[in-house]
Amino acid sequence: MAAAGGAASAGAPSGPPSYRVRAVGGIPEVRAGDDLATIIAGAAPDLVDGDVLLVTSKIVSKAEGRIVEAADREAAIDAETVRVVARRGTLRIVENRQGLVMAAAGVDASNTPAGTVLLLPKDPDASAEAIRAGIRAALGVEVGVVVTDTFGRPWRSGLTDVAIGAAGVRVLDDLRGGKDSHGNELSATVVASADELAAAGDLVKGKAAGFPVAVVSGLGHLVSADAGGGGRALVRSAADDMFRLGTSEAIRTAMTQRRTVRAFTDDPVDPGAVRRAVEAAVTAPAPHHTTPWRFVLLESEESRTRLLDAMRDAWVADLRRDGKSEEFIAKRVRRGQVLRDAPYLVVPCLVMDGSHTYGDARRDAAEREMFVVATGAGVQNFLVTLAGERLGSAWVSSTMFCRDVVREVLDLPDDWDPMGAVAVGHAAQAPRERAGRSADAFVAVR
The missing domain is CATH 3.40.109.10 (NADH Oxidase)
Incomplete structure (x- = not known):
């Protein structure tokens, strides 16, 4: 699948920029203790320098043993919650232990045996780095890795995948100080590149199609061995968050x-x-x-x-x-x-x-x-x-x-x-x- 609007990697033929995104087949059911990098390398031995791996957080959590017995999902959400952002009926938007603001703290009761729930990886950035290092060791290539999860978004209907962890990927593309096509200076444009990659991967992985890993090729300019920040850099700080609380929670907090x-x-x-x-x-x-x-x-x-x-x-x-x-x-x-x-x-x-x-x-x-x-x-x-x-x-x-x-x-x-x-x-x-x-x-x- 190709899409205009990307940027060709170094050495690519001249012409309109493009990239390719494909799902990786042959990923088996992942269990606690499995080596994800080895599994992915076996399913995608044709990875090259500059590719970006998009890995669904569910298989990362399974490999890391983040499946817990929980007859009461609400109790599991309580345990993973640091701060309630908004509540409407039984639905809770919370800040979880990873610093992410999302529904139900990321606790998932789907794609896991009955009577259990799946928690997010403890440290998604560390998980991404471990996969990246494992791919380097197995295939000798430098790739970027993004760990993704499904989010709803304020002001927008529907769900999309976003980056919750990253390694070797420039998660934010800061264009401030540059010029647009008309010569106007860009003063506030910081592109969430890792989220864009996650959403692109979701188009081919699907929510229930059984493809937990995707590869984006042709965007090597976003891959860097010294790219810092990881997924945490995408989380807006409390001081800059103008929508930190839901309406009733904001009123109660102000009081x-x-x-x-x-x-x-x-x-x-x-x-x-x-x-x-x-x-x-x-x-x-x-x-x-x-x-x-x-x-x-x-x-x-x-x-x-x-x-x-x-x-x-x-x-x-x-x-x-x-x-x-x-x-x-x-x-x-x-x-x-x-x-x-x-x-x-x-x-x-x-x-x-x-x-x-x-x-x-x-x-x-x-x-x-x-x-x-x-x-x-x-x-x-x-x-x-x-x-x-x-x-x-x-x-x-x-x-x-x-x-x-x-x-x-x-x-x-x-x-x-x-x-x-x-x-x-x-x-x-x-x-x-x-x-x-x-x-x-x-x-x-x-």
Whole structure:
């Protein structure tokens, strides 16, 4: 099978680039302890330098004895799972022990005896290197080896084979800095060559055709004895992964990882991120179909300093009227330093627009409490969304003790009630791990 768009190996005839991919016949049922390189060399003695072997992970796992007794496949998936990425019903997308994000951790109950499951190779890159070395020893040729497995993909229907391990193959072809056919500089083009090879091999191996090995010829430029990285180089790092979690898992993680941050870097805050957090805040539930939230964004250092200075003066005056010592006052003032250190401040406010007046103190007090609760829900949405934007925050109550001062300094309407201040910025250090809390201590069942 030939396909345009490849690149001819060195010394190939001139003309349009092409490559050839073929399945290898004669591979017997593989069992634990079998030498895959010897088996493949016997079935494909015509391998030449620059060929790429595409080996299905199932036969690698079988040869390495990765078949385990497991009446409960879910228990096997649990054992191979490092992190749940997304869950929908019984389907789980997880990060497994090999660092791969895939359905069911790669645990397979097909093509294996009843009552057993097949696990992925422990180290697919090492498995690929062992096959490569074995082919060199048996046939005296330098080939590339890609260990493949079947993946689903975000945003796309259907399955395809990808590379989970590789040896002697340039798994990524970095074209950044080069030019396209129109002379435009390529700034973000890094081609997943090993995945392309795996998918090409899958066209002839098939999912159930009994051909677990394929060979690609004519792409020798991708084969190199010193090609580094292996299949692990194809796994996107956590820092670069914009889709690290499913929707519900992302929300839950943002809520559990949202922490009060008291030390910030000098890095500026993206105002757009704050506005996106406000957009999330105003989706919170509220009584009578009202919108009781207002957010005052203090984006200039001058506005933050002016507000914090006025609040400090009002606070000190209150404490002196209470007879507190200067030492006590200094300690209390220092507690507000987190607001001064933050590069961005937000003052959430409560408005009672649309509230009902009942004419008796009990019901009117309950009406205000409903609006206060709604404001708190909005601020929680705000804080969680900031965490999702990788921004730290600290919600402190200080503005509630000097509302008149805040309204005057910020020129706010009389009916806007400041409900604390939120310091926003990039955390200076990662927060300490938070101990998990069981829901049992906070639940009463009737």
